[in-house]
Amino acid sequence: MARAFLVVMDSVGIGGAPDASSFFNGDLPDLGANTLVHIAQACAAGKAEEGRSGVLSLPNLERLGLGAAMRLASPIPFPGFDMPPQGRWGCAAEVSRGKDTPSGHWELAGLPVPWDWCFFPDTTPSFPADLSSYVAQAAGVDGILGDCHAPGTAIIERLGAEHMQTGKPIVYTSADSVMQIAAHEESFGLERLLDLCQKIAPRLHQMKVGRVIARPFVGSVQDGFTRTTNRRDFAIPLPSSVLTNWVQDAGGPVYAIGKIGDIFSMQGIDTLQKGDDATLMQHLAERVANATDGSLTFANFVEFDSIYGHRRDVSGYARALEWFDAEIGKIITKLREGDLLLLTADHGNDPSWPGTDHTREQVPVLIAGLGAGTVGKVAFADVAASIADHLGIVPEGPGRSFL
Ligand SMILES: O=P(O)(O)O[C@H]1O[C@H](CO)[C@@H](O)[C@H]1O
Ligand SMILES: [Mn+2]
Numbered sequence: 001m002a003r004a005f006l007v008v009m010d011s012v013g014i015g016g017a018p019d020a021s022s023f024f025n026g027d028l029p030d031l032g033a034n035t036l037v038h039i040a041q042a043c044a045a046g047k048a049e050e051g052r053s054g055v056l057s058l059p060n061l062e063r064l065g066l067g068a069a070m071r072l073a074s075p076i077p078f079p080g081f082d083m084p085p086q087g088r089w090g091c092a093a094e095v096s097r098g099k100d101t102p103s104g105h106w107e108l109a110g111l112p113v114p115w116d117w118c119f120f121p122d123t124t125p126s127f128p129a130d131l132s133s134y135v136a137q138a139a140g141v142d143g144i145l146g147d148c149h150a151p152g153t154a155i156i157e158r159l160g161a162e163h164m165q166t167g168k169p170i171v172y173t174s175a176d177s178v179m180q181i182a183a184h185e186e187s188f189g190l191e192r193l194l195d196l197c198q199k200i201a202p203r204l205h206q207m208k209v210g211r212v213i214a215r216p217f218v219g220s221v222q223d224g225f226t227r228t229t230n231r232r233d234f235a236i237p238l239p240s241s242v243l244t245n246w247v248q249d250a251g252g253p254v255y256a257i258g259k260i261g262d263i264f265s266m267q268g269i270d271t272l273q274k275g276d277d278a279t280l281m282q283h284l285a286e287r288v289a290n291a292t293d294g295s296l297t298f299a300n301f302v303e304f305d306s307i308y309g310h311r312r313d314v315s316g317y318a319r320a321l322e323w324f325d326a327e328i329g330k331i332i333t334k335l336r337e338g339d340l341l342l343l344t345a346d347h348g349n350d351p352s353w354p355g356t357d358h359t360r361e362q363v364p365v366l367i368a369g370l371g372a373g374t375v376g377k378v379a380f381a382d383v384a385a386s387i388a389d390h391l392g393i394v395p396e397g398p399g400r401s402f403l
């Protein structure tokens with residue numbers, strides 16, 4: 001019997017999205033953004049030396065075909081990564097009109113987003129007045145702070161003190177279809193923040209805003225403010241069934257690891273394990289050891305994106321990639337006959353690019369357990385169809401199996 005492991009390296013794009021010029025960071029189109037290639041170039045030029053050194057070294061991903069996939073996706077030259085691939089490799093392009101996490105994951109799970117997302121304009125105020133009043137009222141205060149596009153770490157530094165004085169939540173957005181609410185875990189209250197986000201989410205979902213994200217933080221004016229790991233995403237419910245449902249309906253368990261539970265609103269998911277990426281890697285290793293036949297393990301490693309991509313930290317992103325490569329290398333050696341491990345990503349987040357938003361890119365498709373060769377240029381939804389095919393399940397939706 002077969003088992004499948006679908007692992008999303010959040011934001012590890014490889015450039016070359018055919019529609020990159022219609023997605024933006026501020027006023028600059030994403031055309032030419034390339035998360036992995038630009039990191040590889042920076043490393044080779046000695047410009048990513050914090051906590052690591054020299055050329056980007058990802059031997060396990062390279063062995064699966066990462067370099068070949070990068071060259072297939074985009075013509076931008078970069079040094080190294082020329083090991084002959086021993087895995088199945090290719091690249092995938094997204095059709096959904098969003099370059100965010102839910103769009104990417106839903107489509108990887110077989111469902112291109114069937115509507116246009118609501119994005120808030122990069123103006124101040126950014127939110128319609130009636131929506132801001134609704135949020136303030138739901139929070140039991142007489143206004144909101146922020147009401148603009150902002151990087152989350154910068155806005156708590158700027159407005160944290162005022163938030164603590166007034167009790168008004170910090171409400172902000174980005175190039176993604178999101179409303180984010182930052183509030184102090186102690187002075188505002190963590191439970192109160194989570195309740196607020198949960199309460200207002202249906203109204204935002206009705207407007208086709210993809211997510212309301214609770215962004216709790218701690219600290220003080222004297223010591224500075226830091227976000228905690230108690231972030232919660234309240235995502236719009238999926239309009240139809242996806243890979244997780246297909247697997248469950250066929251009798252297989254679905255084990256989610258990391259943000260997958262939030263992204264799919266627990267739809268079609270039996271178990272969820274959370275934690276930082278190091279903890280998630282342990283959970284993935286445990287699933288490789290104990291997942292049952294017919295199961296899908298679906299993991300998301302978010303720190304590439306949340307800690308390094310949005311913060312435009314090239315060295316940090318390179319370090320995270322090298323750590324991930326070493327860890328996934330150990331996991332690959334534990335795979336059994338009949339296992340398929342597919343590594344991919346949901347969008348880009350080029351840390352060398354202006355702005356702080358995601359970048360529209362193609363993503364790598366790297367498969368262990370199916371021998372060597374290329375799958376070529378595929379669609380995101382083909383990932384779901386291929387995993388279904390591997391598990392002997394008939395896929396729904398537009399994807400085609402590349403197995
Ligand atoms: O700057 P922070 O708060 O990390 O926000 C980032 O996180 C959000 C969700 O992934 C994105 O929309 C992006 O803007
Ligand atoms: Mn993402």
Ligand SMILES: [Mn+2]
Pocket residue numbers: 305306310358
């Ligand atoms: Mn992100």
